[in-house]
Amino acid sequence: MSNFAKTFSSSLGKKLVMALTGIFLCTFLIVHLVGNLQLFKDDAGQAFNAYAYFMTHFGPIKIVSYLLYASIIIHAVYALMLTAGNKKARPVAYAVQAGGQNSPWTSRNMGILGTILLVFIVVHMGDFWWKYHNAELPYAKYEISLDNPKDIQVSELPYDANRLVHSEIVDVQAGKQIVISKDLYKIVNNAFQTWWYVLLYVIAMAALSFHLIHGFKSAFQTIGWNNSKLLPIIRFLGVWIFGVLIPLAFAAMPLYFFFK
Template sequence: MTWKLFFTSSIGKKFIMALTGIFLITFLIVHCTINSMIFFNDAGETFNHWGHFMGSNLIVRTMEIGLFVFLLLHIVQGLILWRQNNKARPLKYAVNNANKNSKWYSRSMGLLGTLILIFLVMHLYHFWTPSRFGGMIGIKALDEVNLDVYNNETVHNLYAEMKLVFENNLLIVIVYILGVTSLCWHLLHGFQSAFQTLGVNHKRYTPIIKGVGVVYSLVICVLFALMPIAFYLHWIN
């Protein structure tokens, strides 16, 4: 089998999904760690410092391009596989034991992925686009969101921007929580599934991977959910 045939086959698509999924899982650790620095409650000094580093470092900016490529590839391949699986089984089985054979979220990866995509577009609009290109975020002008602190260089104050987005906008906070909840369900299946697709499937190690996946999914998503909640409830000053 040629590489072209492999990567266009169902197995090849799942292989790509697994590789890109693991890359994105790793990225979420970094992203969540840096964002969690808002909980230092130091008016965003620590968070802005590392946010500026991530936005100005050449290596990180180059990796950012790779991140978007992997993210788009993961989304496209996921939607293709979801569509193929639905077409392969156009009729429901006469006896449906889906609840016994698999978790509901493992059968709803396409739907969860779509909800996460909508949430991701909103997230990029609120934070990534203004930090890279400036301008408006749909709430108010960001004149107060620039902070001249790093070597006389005017940098984007992401901490102040998070306050603008979350502090007095309950609807946005709810949407973010729903998006993070969808991400949690997606990760609960995707974490273990990625390793299984890559051949890491052993009676001794699989339960450990599943356990790590559950802890990872809950910790990452609880931290992400607490960020908008903390700003809205003024836990952070």
């Protein structure tokens, strides 16, 4: 076995892989949140549908998306490997520190939190990503006034296999911009009318919060970025940005659709 392979098959190497994939997934969360905030726009989903098209058809983004899928799988597999290895080595759970039961709850339950998130990701991608790529979704036709972009008339078009996923035409004579998009917004809206799905989403975001509060700081400790100057910044980002703000923003989306 080469030195490279030995390094990444060791406990420290596995933790390093976990740290790097975890940090990459954190950066994706920011991008995903910024895009999903389009759901709050009062435009019948026009901005969100345009975002969905961009994320699935822009070449560089598509390449990064494959890296994202790989990172999710690798992160989950290495977490299982570390958990199994630690159980063999000692009769306590992964990431339990010297204080035993005095260690943080998040630290002692990273496996449970990660499992909840993995189940949620599978369900989430099946309901949105898979349907957007494979289901015969209706299309939304937006007629936007060139004089007043907030004046939007929307109508539904049936699925047509020959129709472009997204198209934009400016009709100067009519004073309108006509945008036709595969209507993922409608799928999101319909999904978030179901109480149990909204509850699942909120529970998953709570799990994400606790997972990131511990995982974000641990990832930077693993790669050695835990000196006295960086540690307060990392703790602030891990707790207040990734542990509180981002999960709350994601959880607000299904609640907004359910109660509006």
